[in-house]
Amino acid sequence: MTKAVIASRKPFLVELQAGRAYSWCACGRSARQPFCDGSHAGTGIEPVRFKSDADGEAVLCGCKRTGRVPFCDGAHNALVEKYEEAGADEIQASASIQVTPRSGGSTGKSLLDGGCYVCTIDPESMPRRGNVRLGPVINAGDGARSLSQWFMLVEPGESDALGFPGSEVVLFLPAGELELTISGRAFHVGPETGVFVASGEAFRVANRGAASLRLLFTVCPQCPEPVWTNAMPDNFDSAIPARAFGVDPSKREPMADRFYQVLNGEENGSREVTQFIGEVPRSRAAAHRHLYEEAIMILTGEGFMWTEAARAAVQPGDIIFLPRKQIHSLECTSAAGMRLMGAFYPSGSPAVNY
Ligand code: FES
Structure with a gap:
């Protein structure tokens, strides 16, 4: 059998209709990509026929190497060998774009195009409850449609229990150690660890050290406010026993000269959000889009977040809100590279872009 040829090194964004049948080109020879035009005749490769369950956009594979036919899986x-970087034209066209300064006020946002922004968290501006300060850094009022992100500063001691009713929560501890109790079940959480809290569960955090800790929650569907309670419910979902996932070199997935590791996703309980850690070398990615809405925290390294006509400086601890389909590119200017945590809805692979 002849080998499929690469029709495109990028996927195709298409609009699918519910119930309609499609034939995806598997041989790579069709002139009507990503769909079949009959050019497979004689190759021994057959097109893949599929029906869409719903109306909507989809990213179909153009390289014909996907393991999730007919959809792109990255x-x-x-x-x-190298992730696609901004070309000379793109760099020249954006050379005069000035860095957007942070706005005044507690959020300290740099507003970019299409509702994208970068903000520097100011825990002191957030309301206190016992040993924690908690406030939203991404929410409906910021233009987010599906997820919200909350920041918690955890001082030594133990917090009250809280939950986000009707939402799944994916936590991330960038550094340090804490004890987390989810609906009566205790977990030890180390640095760069993501933790999944199922819908309906509550959690409390205990910081046994002397220094304050920073904690991020990605909440999906977004929830305007948490609900606090003194009584921890006893409704831990034991169908999902493992909840805390840290850095594991054996789970690193290459993306050309970059890496990512999924911490939480469909494989381990989270139906709504995929949470990952990524590593980016010194580079500026070519402008691209995702079909998902994303929240990013910069862990190490510095650089810029670019959109069409704006850019903002980013540094460790900064949060980036990236609306669905917003064209963007992240530039790392640090010789040692950049590490980041991303969380996006709907869940999937962070390697899928177009
Ligand atoms: S285009 Fe083939 S996997 Fe993305």
């Missing part, structure tokens, strides 16, 4: 990134 396999196209393995066809090159």
Whole structure:
């Protein structure tokens, strides 16, 4: 059988209609990509017929190497040694774009195009409850449609229990150690660890050290306010026993010269959000889009977040809100590279872009 040829090193964004049948080109020879035009005749490769369950956009594979036929799964990134970087034209066209300063006020946002922004968290501006300060850094009022993100400063001691009714919560501890109790079940959480809290569960955090800790919650569907309680419910979902996932080199997925590791996703309980850690070398990615809405925290390294006509400086601890389909590019200017945590809805692979 002839091998499929690479029709495109990027996927195709298409609009699908519910119930309609499609034939995805598997041989790579069709002139009507990503769909079949009959050019597979004689190759021994058949098109893949599928029906869409719903109306909506989808990202279909163009490289014909996907493991999730007919959808892109990011396999196209393995066809090159270097992740696609901004070309000379893109760099020249944006050379005069000035860095957008942070606004005044407690959020300290740099507003970019399409509702994208970068903000520097100011815990002192957030309301206190016992040993914690808690406030939203991404919410409906910021233009987010599906997820919200909350920041908690945890001083030594134990917090009251809280939950986000009707929402799944994915926590992230960038550094330090804490004890987390989820609906009566205790977990030890180390640095760069993501933790999943199922819908309906509550949690409390205990900081046994001397220094304050920073904690991020990605909440989906977004929830305007948490609900606090003194009584921890006893409704831990034991169908999902493992909850805390840290850095594991054996789970690193290459994306050309970049890496990512999914911490939480469909495989371990989270139906709404995929949470990952990524590593970016000194580079500026070519402008691209995702079909998902994303919240990013910079862990190490510095650089810029670019949109069409704006850019903002980013440094460790900063949060980036990236609306669905917003064209963007993240530039790392640090010689040692950049590490980041991303959380996005709907869940999937962080390697899928177009
Ligand atoms: S285009 Fe083939 S996997 Fe993305």
